[in-house]
Amino acid sequence: MSATAALRVKSIVTSRPFLTVLVVAIVWIGASFASRGFGAYGHLRYIVELAAVIGLVAAGQTFVVIAGGIDLSVGAIVTVSAVGLPLLSMDADPTGVSAIVIILACTTAIGFVNGVGVAWLRVHPMIMTLAMATFLQGLLIIIAGGSAVSAHNPLVAWLGNARPLGIPAGIWMWLVVSVGALYILHATPFGARLFALGANPVATQLSGVDVPATTMAVYAISGLLSGLAGVLALGMNGQGYVGIGDPYLLASIAAVVLGGTSILGGSGTYAGTIPGAVLLVTITALITVVNASPGWRSILFGSLILILLLLSGREAARR
Amino acid sequence: MSEAISSARPSGAALYWAVQLRRNRGVRVLFGVDALLLIAYAFLFPGLLTLSGFAKFTQSWFPLALVAMSQAVLMLAGGISLAIGASVSLGAVIAATTMAGPFGVVGGTAVVVLSGLVIGAATGGIVVKLRLPAIVVTLAGSFIIGGAALLVLPRPGGAIPAWLSDLLAGNLPVAFGLLVVIALLWKLYLATPLGLSLYAAGENPVGAFRSGVSVDAARIAAFAISGVLAALAGLFVAAQTGSGDPLIGQAFTLNSIAAAVLGGIGFLGGRGTMRGALAGSLLLSVMINVMFFLGFTPVAQYIAQGLIIIGAVAIPQIRERLA
Numbered sequence: 001m002s003a004t005a006a007l008r009v010k011s012i013v014t015s016r017p018f019l020t021v022l023v024v025a026i027v028w029i030g031a032s033f034a035s036r037g038f039g040a041y042g043h044l045r046y047i048v049e050l051a052a053v054i055g056l057v058a059a060g061q062t063f064v065v066i067a068g069g070i071d072l073s074v075g076a077i078v079t080v081s082a083v084g085l086p087l088l089s090m091d092a093d094p095t096g097v098s099a100i101v102i103i104l105a106c107t108t109a110i111g112f113v114n115g116v117g118v119a120w121l122r123v124h125p126m127i128m129t130l131a132m133a134t135f136l137q138g139l140l141i142i143i144a145g146g147s148a149v150s151a152h153n154p155l156v157a158w159l160g161n162a163r164p165l166g167i168p169a170g171i172w173m174w175l176v177v178s179v180g181a182l183y184i185l186h187a188t189p190f191g192a193r194l195f196a197l198g199a200n201p202v203a204t205q206l207s208g209v210d211v212p213a214t215t216m217a218v219y220a221i222s223g224l225l226s227g228l229a230g231v232l233a234l235g236m237n238g239q240g241y242v243g244i245g246d247p248y249l250l251a252s253i254a255a256v257v258l259g260g261t262s263i264l265g266g267s268g269t270y271a272g273t274i275p276g277a278v279l280l281v282t283i284t285a286l287i288t289v290v291n292a293s294p295g296w297r298s299i300l301f302g303s304l305i306l307i308l309l310l311l312s313g314r315e316a317a318r319r
Numbered sequence: 320m321s322e323a324i325s326s327a328r329p330s331g332a333a334l335y336w337a338v339q340l341r342r343n344r345g346v347r348v349l350f351g352v353d354a355l356l357l358i359a360y361a362f363l364f365p366g367l368l369t370l371s372g373f374a375k376f377t378q379s380w381f382p383l384a385l386v387a388m389s390q391a392v393l394m395l396a397g398g399i400s401l402a403i404g405a406s407v408s409l410g411a412v413i414a415a416t417t418m419a420g421p422f423g424v425v426g427g428t429a430v431v432v433l434s435g436l437v438i439g440a441a442t443g444g445i446v447v448k449l450r451l452p453a454i455v456v457t458l459a460g461s462f463i464i465g466g467a468a469l470l471v472l473p474r475p476g477g478a479i480p481a482w483l484s485d486l487l488a489g490n491l492p493v494a495f496g497l498l499v500v501i502a503l504l505w506k507l508y509l510a511t512p513l514g515l516s517l518y519a520a521g522e523n524p525v526g527a528f529r530s531g532v533s534v535d536a537a538r539i540a541a542f543a544i545s546g547v548l549a550a551l552a553g554l555f556v557a558a559q560t561g562s563g564d565p566l567i568g569q570a571f572t573l574n575s576i577a578a579a580v581l582g583g584i585g586f587l588g589g590r591g592t593m594r595g596a597l598a599g600s601l602l603l604s605v606m607i608n609v610m611f612f613l614g615f616t617p618v619a620q621y622i623a624q625g626l627i628i629i630g631a632v633a634i635p636q637i638r639e640r641l642a
Contacts, residue, residue, distance in 0.1 A: 126576065135626070303463060
């Protein structure tokens with residue numbers, strides 16, 4: 001009895017999500033000693049608030065990667081959401097809910113088209129989503145014309161600024177999405193199908209799973225969550241502009257991998273991606289504290305990701 | 320007896336051409352599309368058929384061809400790089416800062432090639448020896464290499480000797496000649512033991528390893544070659560513009576993947592040919608030129624490019640399923 005309990009404790013302690021949380025804690029404590037203001041509650045809360053946007057994008061990315069794909073259009077979808085939403089605001093709807101619903105429907109549809117390309121046209125996910133990103137970039141220049149657009153949407157502004165119970169609304173939203181994502185991944189048949197699909201698509205197909213439908217659903221989820229991240233980014237920034245979503249593409253992939261999800265699909269959990277997103281924002285904050293030139297900042301960021309990868313993402317040896 | 324056996328087998332040359340013919344099967348359509356687009360382009364812009372017109376066209380294609388080859392080597396060996404754009408930028412700024420210095424053009428070129436070789440081999444070593452996924456390592460690598468480019472040259476500047484710019488990007492098709500030379504060198508490389516193991520390492524690493532192929536060496540060599548090709552593309556881009564720009568390579572990462580995949584290089588390694596990758600890059604290059612001459616706005620070019628890439632990849636798949 002105690003032996004199995006010890007085994008369970010050991011498996012939790014050596015699990016990737018736990019280790020990633022540990023790394024975050026160590027970095028936070030170390031940074032607080034080095035820089036006085038870093039460990040202040042307000043600053044740490046700000047870090048988590050920034051991580052919420054990455055976390056939302058990375059939630060969709062986690063779904064896609066576990067199912068054996070990759071979504072390189074998330075950055076463009078975030079931009080579409082943040083730039084498109086202000087253009088949709090209608091005077092007839094003072095709450096601003098309708099604009100959010102419409103833009104989320106649009107980004108879900110974009111994700112769905114990605115899924116159609118991957119599942120039906122059998123285009124490789126990397127090519128399909130890259131081509132989609134190129135396509136959306138062209139579209140954005142048409143609709144936004146290159147200038148920044150401000151949101152006059154009360155709900156978006158509330159999301160960006162409100163603090164129910166002292167916690168930013170964005171973090172609440174991330175919390176809700178996280179619980180939902182974890183539930184879907186680990187407690188529903190749909191989640192089980194994703195892991196199977198990522199591990200062995202042929203066997204999954206032969207087991208009677210509707211692989212095309214599952215694939216389309218996965219990319220649609222990624223589109224929906226990227227759209228949601230765009231709404232939050234718009235709220236926090238106050239305005240949307242072409243390129244607002246660009247940083248989130250690489251950050252989402254890095255967060256997924258740092259969280260212990262295999263980039264090859266079939267294994268992983270969103271529980272690791274959450275601290276992975278916090279870790280990325282922490283690294284960025286640390287580099288800002290160092291006050292280095294852009295070149296050094298970029299080198300530091302890349303090197304730290306590489307070091308963290310070494311601690312985590314090793315593939316099995318060839319035998 | 321032995322004579323009977325040898326006469327029953329096809330001769331070495333016949334076998335070689337039979338294999339080549341089979342390999343070309345997948346890219347026949349692509350070659351046809353390339354030819355049609357080139358003819359259309361020559362109609363729109365008859366200057367293409369003059370020497371300087373041909374030179375200008377091949378110069379606009381050359382860097383894309385190099386990065387397509389750079390990506391294709393990796394993909395054949397079962398890898399991929401998201402750092403090609405950053406490597407192009409680094410090659411460009413190194414060329415622009417060293418060539419005007421005391422080492423001259425020869426020294427500058429040597430530094431560019433060496434940096435590409437070292438960075439590529441180091442990336443390969445990390446991916447292969449530390450067993451990390453290539454896509455994430457090169458993602459982190461793109462930050463490091465891009466940062467290094469910013470350190471070498473924080474803002475566009477530097478200089479390339481005018482005679483070199485004239486030679487590479489002038490009115491003579493020197494760049495096309497270089498491309499032919501590089502393609503021949505690639506053929507030679509595939510004939511060496513290390514080059515021969517490239518396809519095996521990409522197609523079935525475990526099987527190749529068990530058959531005694533040095534899979535690790537083949538893959539690290541592929542990364543090194545890829546690094547050199549990307550850095551050379553940077554050198555050429557710098558020669559074209561006459562100076563270095565630390566951000567000039569960014570668009571090349573995606574274009575290199577698109578060109579390689581259009582050319583029939585498989586994502587899982589071991590599938591495809593370098594001539595396919597070159598044809599894929601030619602398609603992208605002619606497409607951009609033709610759309611420009613037809614008066615498409617840059618926005619429409621983006622959209623058309625996205626659609627054509629998806630179409631070119633999807634149509635063979637659909638046809639295969641219908642057959």
